[in-house]
Amino acid sequence: MKLGTxxxxxxxxxxxxxxxxxxxxxxxxxxxQRAPGDHKGYEYARTQNPTRDALxxxxxxxxxxxxxxxxxxxxxxxxxxxxxxxPGDEVIASSDLYGGTYRIFTKVxxxxxxxxxxxxxxxxxxxxxxxxxxxRMLWVETPTNPLLNIIDIAACASIAKExxxxxxxxxxxxxxxxxxxxxxxxxxxxxSATKYLGGHSDVVHGAVIVKDEALxxxxxxxxxxxxxxxxxxxxxxxxxxxxxxxxxxxxxxxxGEAVAKFLRAHPKVQKVxxxxxxxxxxxxxxxxxxxxxxxxxxFTLKDDSMEAALKVxxxxxxxxxxxxxxxxxxxxxxxxxxxxxSIPREDRLKNGLTDSLIRLSVGIEDxxxxxxxxxxxxx
Numbered sequence: 001m002k003l004g005t006x007x008x009x010x011x012x013x014x015x016x017x018x019x020x021x022x023x024x025x026x027x028x029x030x031x032x033q034r035a036p037g038d039h040k041g042y043e044y045a046r047t048q049n050p051t052r053d054a055l056x057x058x059x060x061x062x063x064x065x066x067x068x069x070x071x072x073x074x075x076x077x078x079x080x081x082x083x084x085x086x087p088g089d090e091v092i093a094s095s096d097l098y099g100g101t102y103r104i105f106t107k108v109x110x111x112x113x114x115x116x117x118x119x120x121x122x123x124x125x126x127x128x129x130x131x132x133x134x135x136r137m138l139w140v141e142t143p144t145n146p147l148l149n150i151i152d153i154a155a156c157a158s159i160a161k162e163x164x165x166x167x168x169x170x171x172x173x174x175x176x177x178x179x180x181x182x183x184x185x186x187x188x189x190x191x192s193a194t195k196y197l198g199g200h201s202d203v204v205h206g207a208v209i210v211k212d213e214a215l216x217x218x219x220x221x222x223x224x225x226x227x228x229x230x231x232x233x234x235x236x237x238x239x240x241x242x243x244x245x246x247x248x249x250x251x252x253x254x255x256g257e258a259v260a261k262f263l264r265a266h267p268k269v270q271k272v273x274x275x276x277x278x279x280x281x282x283x284x285x286x287x288x289x290x291x292x293x294x295x296x297x298x299f300t301l302k303d304d305s306m307e308a309a310l311k312v313x314x315x316x317x318x319x320x321x322x323x324x325x326x327x328x329x330x331x332x333x334x335x336x337x338x339x340x341x342s343i344p345r346e347d348r349l350k351n352g353l354t355d356s357l358i359r360l361s362v363g364i365e366d367x368x369x370x371x372x373x374x375x376x377x378x379x
Contacts, residue, residue, distance in 0.1 A: 003062070003177065004246040011058030012239065023054040025236045047224045051232035055239050056207075059197075062176045062242065063189050065209040067216030069223050070235060074172065074192025075100050076228035077206030079108075081168055081188055083222050084215075085136055087113030092130050093139040094121045096147045096352070099340035101139075101170070107342075122282055124155035131163050140186075141170040142179075143286070146298045146335045146359040147352055148273040150282035153289055157185025172196070172326075177249040178290045182211045193238045195326030199248055203237040205230050248328065251364040252295030258367040259360065259374065263299050268378050273298040295362035296325060298335075300354060301378075309334060309356040315377030318370055325361035330370055333359045 031042040042048045059068035071077040095118040105116045142151040160167040168188035169181035175196040193205035210216045260274040275286040276293030301308050319332035336355045
């Protein structure tokens with residue numbers, strides 16, 4: 001199946017009991033057994049739920065993986081992946097990454113003896129020199145949050161395979177419509193399904209997809225043992241979101257390009273971060289591993305002050321000031337005080353995340369209206 005067809009049909013079937021074309025919401029905590037151990041494949045809803053099973057099958061299909069495992073949030077999914085490791089193990093992660101990921105790595109798992117190196121991975125060949133005998137995983141975001149840096153997944157996969165370590169890729173910004181890391185050699189794909197997969201700002205959800213069945217079983221064991229599972233209503237909402245992912249992402253990409261070009265031409269804008277520009281440092285890599293360049297954009301102002309940024313942030317109407325991304329409506333945010341506030345300011349500045357940086361999640365409204373909204377706010 002082509003991707004658009006797969007997003008609508010793969011992994012789901014009409015309900016066998018009624019013929020309902022939409023997967024029912026199995027809002028139950030337990031299942032009746034005919035006798036101890038004699039059941040219909042379902043015992044307890046933390047362990048299995050038919051709505052969740054349908055979503056997990058669909059996610060595995062669209063990421064070309066062997067198994068999908070769903071969680072109550074993107075960070076719960078991240079939590080499960082790091083629980084594959086043992087005290088003394090090391091993770092090498094991209095230095096420009098989501099603040100919540102940085103927080104769970106440094107404030108939660110570091111206490112249990114797991115070590116983390118944060119490095120610039122834009123030159124993937126440089127990653128090899130940081131791998132030690134303790135390294136067990138590479139953690140990659142691409143495009144990164146919020147500076148839209150691009151990391152070569154295939155090159156990282158080659159290093160991971162050479163060193164016998166796992167490669168995990170956070171694919172939240174790109175979505176499976178634009179990028180499939182497992183096809184490029186990654187072992188694990190992580191999503192905050194709250195974002196593009198759900199697509200309507202009405203659900204909090206996370207997912208992990210793997211290509212190795214044994215690794216999938218390890219993660220399913222962690223899912224059941226630790227219990228950070230999503231409810232069936234949330235799974236239903238993400239299933240619904242998947243069915244329109246391709247048409248939404250097409251518009252996100254079109255609008256993203258229009259907004260990025262407008263911002264770059266604006267006399268008050270200093271720099272625009274968007275991987276679709278041909279002079280983006282790793283544009284060639286993005287063009288190779290992605291099907292489009294997405295609707296996530298960050299920019300700075302020539303008046304590089306907090307005051308100027310706050311004026312823009314509070315001056316939009318269609319761009320709502322809020323955390324999160326990937327919904328049909330456009331959002332504007334301030335990473336330094338919102339999504340990345342958990343990263344120490346010194347570390348933020350070192351990685352180029354300035355106090356005046358503004359991040360946009362460009363929605364699927366009319367592009368001319370979005371540009372007019374930004375034009376008025378920037379002045």
